[in-house]
Amino acid sequence: MAKLTEISWEAFESLPLEEKKPYLELPGGDGMPYHTLFAQQFDRANLERLCALANRIRFINKSKEGALYLKNVLSHKRAMLYFSQPSSRTFLSHLAACQILGMTTGSVRDAATSSEFKGESHEDSIRTFSSYFDMIIMRSPERGLAEKMAWELSNSERPIPILNAGSGKDQHPTQALLDIYTLVRSFENKGGLDGRTVTFCGDLMRGRTVRSLSYLLTNFKNVRQIFVAPQELQVPADVVMILAKKGIDFEVSDNLKEATRVSDAVYMTRIQDEWDSAKGDSSKIDTSNFKFGPEELALLGPDAIIMHPLPRRDEISTCCDHDPRAMYWRQMRNGMWIRAALIAATFGFESSIMNCGY
Amino acid sequence: MAKLTEISWEAFESLPLEEKKPYLELPGGDGMPYHTLFAQQFDRANLERLCALANRIRFINKSKEGALYLKNVLSHKRAMLYFSQPSSRTFLSHLAACQILGMTTGSVRDAATSSEFKGESHEDSIRTFSSYFDMIIMRSPERGLAEKMAWELSNSERPIPILNAGSGKDQHPTQALLDIYTLVRSFENKGGLDGRTVTFCGDLMRGRTVRSLSYLLTNFKNVRQIFVAPQELQVPADVVMILAKKGIDFEVSDNLKEATRVSDAVYMTRIQDEWDSAKGDSSKIDTSNFKFGPEELALLGPDAIIMHPLPRRDEISTCCDHDPRAMYWRQMRNGMWIRAALIAATFGFESSIMNCGY
């Protein structure tokens, strides 16, 4: 196995993502991640194991006895949630995942509360947190910080795992995990995910969610991808190039209705106007044809699903909310289960949970 | 039993409060609330049961063994404290109540930290929280939001209880509960609350506390109410009308000293100038005769008590703080006990706690 202690930061940083993967694995974990930094660390094997573990945890948690068993798994560990870029949703989902496993937690949810105003570097802050906690779950607008800290901590006296809960425009690996888990669950008794058609619609240019999920879907067989967006917000060339290189069947379109008719899953996304270079730029784009409403709902197949990473604005009409095919609320909850699975796996508890008596 | 799943939101919303009550009850709970939204859900029967349960929890918690028993009651549950209107006191009291019962918690204490800046509706935020937690304790400036969410969640795939921890100028039902519990406790070995005289003093127009407590006191027999306030801040007509309709003995006055002399409880309140329509309006009102100081203390009967929902400014002189009749600190702590009782009851643990061996 490759080790972060045996490579310099400069050498590690310059590796392509696929080659970084082995350096981030749990020793003896058979491909499970120790540091979770980017979606490219996941392949079909560890994805399926994580989905199975999430299913197991979800099942065990149904009874009070089971819930108490799970709360004992990591009751001797403490997690730090360091969110210098605030996000209630992602924060609470990770928090709940920790709590299911019995971890106690500390948090910084706001850069302003932190002692950074005294001129401390992010690196020093995170090393400090590593003194008090056994895992760091971090969200930062700073690209590459999670990776740097994973290297730093693995080379310190107190190596502890880093879980990237979103870094800038860049990566948000557990979002991709929960999306895969939602797809896998939705089709698990209906023949599985292989051979399905997934449509992405909305701001495909700036949503890191789309980028990661599109990549992870290439781990499954014959999953066709359709990208529906206004021209200005279409999927970037590098995403398309990866698909082309891998021989994946995909299509670029501006017709949501047509795509809906042929899709097993429609993944709607929000216009990410917080990344506009000039305020209001996005509002000049006509997005009226890229919303999911009653007409689209009528075209959607009976076994197909609607997904959304949330928060939403008006991309999905609230009239869809009570439809059984609306999977976006359950998708949230799936995020909690798959994160609990990932954290348990990080600490080496995959097999003990899979094989416990509950 | 009436069910929220069998009535439309519009029909439910337009019901008078008393008729909403049965829709909010715990199935099989014999009148105990499931969603706690407004003070009008409480009648003498469930008030007395909640006070008894709070007494029991308070007693059990005295020993370490008892405390650990209680911490196991809801250790498999997680509560979300969603405080988009900040309040340390109410937040911490609910938090402590959860912790006594072993619930783990997540929180939003500040609208700014939340993802609402991305344009999400309150309804979506709360449905998200419902994905991760087993109960939502919410405080919001938005009138009716708690009620809407109770209906929404009861009609979702994941129905969980809502506890209203204060909604705008409107309702704050657990404040009313803790006030009743304080009165019940204070007189429990002295003949009870029936037949007592309770004086309210201060900003009776805008304090929702007064409104709720005045209502709940009508559940007891022959409790006389005296309202002492400057004319501009006197008790509103609708409160008085309820009392008149129910045949309750009450009096409107501007003489605190006289009222103190004949009262069993004097309930002081703060000028709520945060609701001033123009900044500084309240400061034009002469409130000098509506403060409880050494002279009033001298007039207070030996078994009578002084209450205040806190925070206070100068309505009660600090020279009263060490007097045994000053009940406002204990009133705080009573809030924690009665909230623990309410939460335990919401999850159906009333009888197991009442009958446990501790």
Add this chain to the structure above:
Amino acid sequence: MAKLTEISWEAFESLPLEEKKPYLELPGGDGMPYHTLFAQQFDRANLERLCALANRIRFINKSKEGALYLKNVLSHKRAMLYFSQPSSRTFLSHLAACQILGMTTGSVRDAATSSEFKGESHEDSIRTFSSYFDMIIMRSPERGLAEKMAWELSNSERPIPILNAGSGKDQHPTQALLDIYTLVRSFENKGGLDGRTVTFCGDLMRGRTVRSLSYLLTNFKNVRQIFVAPQELQVPADVVMILAKKGIDFEVSDNLKEATRVSDAVYMTRIQDEWDSAKGDSSKIDTSNFKFGPEELALLGPDAIIMHPLPRRDEISTCCDHDPRAMYWRQMRNGMWIRAALIAATFGFESSIMNCGY
């Protein structure tokens, strides 16, 4: 034993620190503190007991069984962390200490979230917190507030301990404790702390850390102290006077290299420009000779250590970070252990932990 209930606030406040000490002790605790307010409460005897207890807790926590034993010690208690002056580091360290012992916690980390905007006094806020919690850990810019609250609470119906986590420019007793613990640990298998030379460098005028640690070192035998700083930031006269009066060997210098050569510990500190009377005052001082870099590292003895209370700016070059003599990261972690020891001792669990079977 002296009792806070038998002395007026005015009389207590006017006592010299040394004479306050007995009033703050744990009844039956043989010199251990109940309220922890200032560094002068510690003498060689209780320092050594606390270091031994911290060592014990650190050892027990290594196994999962041990960690679970510790989590049961104070699982029936709740702590309030009231940080009206924000500090992530100190906050998280105390939080982790509470969590190691199984205490649940509530917090205010920011004066703005609190209900103080409604005009409540600090005293009332803290009495409120005392209603819900069993200990208050507080950090406040207000000098003397912790002391006032200790007196207030000891004279209330609900006496609970206060732990001062930093009060203005004044006191930060647990920082001094962790510094002593780091020194004791670093030399425990090398002949101990007696007879060592400790250099303080940086902003010695305004760092309360230096003031407290300098005082605590006088509890050990023949510890020489060297103060290295630009003239404008040298150690204040009152600190020097205490040393002179006690016959302690000390030196005032502006030569860090020379001091490093002869020191067993070099304690670097940050320029505390947040206390500048005019913004930017500190930037006019030439601090270039008061930084620890590769040259100083080369002069440092093989068993000597580098300390820093963190956060740092550029007083210590990051090139020192991986040197085994750089003790500042471990110093952080020591803070967690010694705080856990202090809290356990405050609740009377010293001997049960020292004698437990783990």
